[in-house]
Amino acid sequence: MKKILQITLGIITSVGGFLEIGSVTTAAQAGALFGFQLLWAIALGTICLIFLVEMSGRLAAVSKHTIVDAMRERFGFPFFFFVLIGMVLVAFLVLIAELGGIGFALQILSGLGFPLWALPVSLVVWLMMWKGTFSLIENGASLLGLVTISFAVAAWKLNPDWSSVGASLLPTLPEQDKVKYGYLAVSILGASISPYLMYFYSSGAIEDEWDRSYIAMNRVIAGFGMTLGGVLSICVLIVAAIALRPKGVQVDTFPQAALLMTTALPRWGFYLFAFSMLFACFGAALEISLAIAYFFAQGFNWNWSENLEPSKNARFAFVYTIIILVSAVPLMLHVDPIRVTMLAMALTSATLPLAIVPFLFLMNDPIYLGKYRNGWITNSVVGIVVLISFVLAIISIPLQIFGG
Amino acid sequence: MDLVRDVLDKKLVDREQCDMGRASGLIMQFGEKTQPHITHILIGGPTLWMRIHPALGRASEKLARLWGPKSKEPVRIPWSHVETVGKDIKLDVVAKDTGALDWEIWIARHFIERIPGGGHEEEE
Numbered sequence: 001m002k003k004i005l006q007i008t009l010g011i012i013t014s015v016g017g018f019l020e021i022g023s024v025t026t027a028a029q030a031g032a033l034f035g036f037q038l039l040w041a042i043a044l045g046t047i048c049l050i051f052l053v054e055m056s057g058r059l060a061a062v063s064k065h066t067i068v069d070a071m072r073e074r075f076g077f078p079f080f081f082f083v084l085i086g087m088v089l090v091a092f093l094v095l096i097a098e099l100g101g102i103g104f105a106l107q108i109l110s111g112l113g114f115p116l117w118a119l120p121v122s123l124v125v126w127l128m129m130w131k132g133t134f135s136l137i138e139n140g141a142s143l144l145g146l147v148t149i150s151f152a153v154a155a156w157k158l159n160p161d162w163s164s165v166g167a168s169l170l171p172t173l174p175e176q177d178k179v180k181y182g183y184l185a186v187s188i189l190g191a192s193i194s195p196y197l198m199y200f201y202s203s204g205a206i207e208d209e210w211d212r213s214y215i216a217m218n219r220v221i222a223g224f225g226m227t228l229g230g231v232l233s234i235c236v237l238i239v240a241a242i243a244l245r246p247k248g249v250q251v252d253t254f255p256q257a258a259l260l261m262t263t264a265l266p267r268w269g270f271y272l273f274a275f276s277m278l279f280a281c282f283g284a285a286l287e288i289s290l291a292i293a294y295f296f297a298q299g300f301n302w303n304w305s306e307n308l309e310p311s312k313n314a315r316f317a318f319v320y321t322i323i324i325l326v327s328a329v330p331l332m333l334h335v336d337p338i339r340v341t342m343l344a345m346a347l348t349s350a351t352l353p354l355a356i357v358p359f360l361f362l363m364n365d366p367i368y369l370g371k372y373r374n375g376w377i378t379n380s381v382v383g384i385v386v387l388i389s390f391v392l393a394i395i396s397i398p399l400q401i402f403g404g
Numbered sequence: 405m406d407l408v409r410d411v412l413d414k415k416l417v418d419r420e421q422c423d424m425g426r427a428s429g430l431i432m433q434f435g436e437k438t439q440p441h442i443t444h445i446l447i448g449g450p451t452l453w454m455r456i457h458p459a460l461g462r463a464s465e466k467l468a469r470l471w472g473p474k475s476k477e478p479v480r481i482p483w484s485h486v487e488t489v490g491k492d493i494k495l496d497v498v499a500k501d502t503g504a505l506d507w508e509i510w511i512a513r514h515f516i517e518r519i520p521g522g523g524h525e526e527e528e
Contacts, residue, residue, distance in 0.1 A: 063491065064491075065491065069415065072413050072426065073413050073415075073426075074412055076408075076412065076413055076455075077413060077428065077452055077455050077456070078456045080413075080454055081456060102454045130521055130522075131521055212443075287440065300422045300425060300427075300448075301415045301416065301424070301425050301426045302423065303422070303423050303508065306421075309522070309523035309526040310519070310521070310522045310523060311512045311516045311522050311523040311524055312523065312525065313508075313518050314508050314509070314511040314512035314515070314516045315507065315508055315511055317516055317522070318511050318515055318516065321515075321519075349407065350470060367491075368491075
């Protein structure tokens with residue numbers, strides 16, 4: 001029973017790490033601009049993520065080491081430091097975007113502008129980490145995050161043409177706006193395959209004291225959790241394609257995104273969207289702040305656990321305190337969270353090889369995994385997706401930035 | 405034993421299973437008549453940053469003199485205290501007595517304990 005309840009780790013990793021401002025914004029933009037055509041990118045990202053998350057859990061359960069532990073030990077400090085800088089910068093941008101997402105959700109509910117919400121929101125996120133335990137965060141955020149199932153209800157009510165939905169799972173090129181299409185594909189992959197999610201999940205497996213007996217359950221948790229996130233993202237895209245595309249709405253601003261569910265659910269759609277964003281971004285903000293603190297603590301082998309009193313792992317608590325407070329500053333200065341989101345998602349894609357290539361090496365290392373090493377299927381799937389996202393990122397990001 | 409693969413950057417754990425940083429450097433002694441041998445494991449401080457660039461090592465030394473627990477860095481653990489070298493390195497020491505936790509304690513006392521609900525680092 002205890003093992004089955006660990007499904008909450010999958011749900012929080014998924015709702016917090018997968019379905020958050022990044023996935024909602026990129027999927028909504030993709031649907032509004034290209035109809036169902038970019039569904040394949042979400043499907044591809046989801047498949048890759050299932051493999052990556054399963055790998056993160058397996059590494060922790062078998063070796064009792066997280067990805068960060070193993071990376072520092074196997075590749076040495078200079079390489080670790082290089083990855084630390086890259087990952088923390090990107091995760092920090094994503095954290096700003098998530099806090100902005102919470103602020104925006106509160107803005108459309110209350111009418112007060114999001115910059116006013118930045119500081120209170122970051123204080124609430126911090127307080128939850130300061131006083132809460134890992135299981136409180138895990139269970140609380142998973143339970144609240146379930147409101148995002150309303151995206152699926154909205155998609156169902158709009159009664160899409162399921163055969164064209166199915167056909168869009170295979171990639172095709174659009175007739176126009178090829179650069180924007182490529183950029184959106186990169187951003188969707190970046191929003192789905194977020195490295196901080198792997199660091200969070202493998203640390204969560206250590207916090208929940210997994211051992212080898214969890215290997216089978218880990219597959220179920222990773223498969224179920226990430227599929228849930230993937231299906232909900234697909235629903236966001238479907239809803240945007242049916243409700244926003246005919247009206248020519250492009251989802252460049254948050255108030256436009258808020259209209260996403262009002263066609264399908266005229267009475268409750270507005271509030272369901274606001275609460276979905278609120279809880280999904282809240283889960284994500286907790287997950288990213290923890291992931292950054294875990295990254296430092298594990299890399300330097302400080303004491304770390306969300307279950308300890310802050311003074312018992314002072315450096316760990318210090319890192320998340322500083323990160324959360326600093327990330328509120330750009331929002332107070334009116335930085336647009338949607339723009340930060342798009343930049344963060346594209347940068348995530350571009351830096352994916354940095355996170356995933358060393359991880360693939362570790363997953364093939366007999367010292368850590370013995371007979372539980374990766375097979376050729378896992379290595380090939382992850383390798384191919386990383387290559388695709390990297391190539392897309394190299395082509396599309398400069399084109400988007402310089403070509404407008 | 406392959407020193408770089410098996411010792412450097414490995415987790416150091418004390419007698420009570422307390423995490424106490426990672427092996428950031430090693431001191432090796434070369435005698436005229438004896439074989440070269442490891443005398444100490446170094447933890448943190450300039451040794452670590454020096455591995456990226458000597459300038460970073462010097463900068464970290466200067467910073468540590470201006471700010472922080474002002475303890476003697478880097479921390480040196482005699483090799484004779486090494487109990488086992490496996491996935492982690494187990495040491496027959498008490499982490500707090502070695503100086504490896506000086507920064508942890510300094511940050512706890514100067515920041516964390518001063519925030520309500522932070523608790524106290526010394527309480528069991």
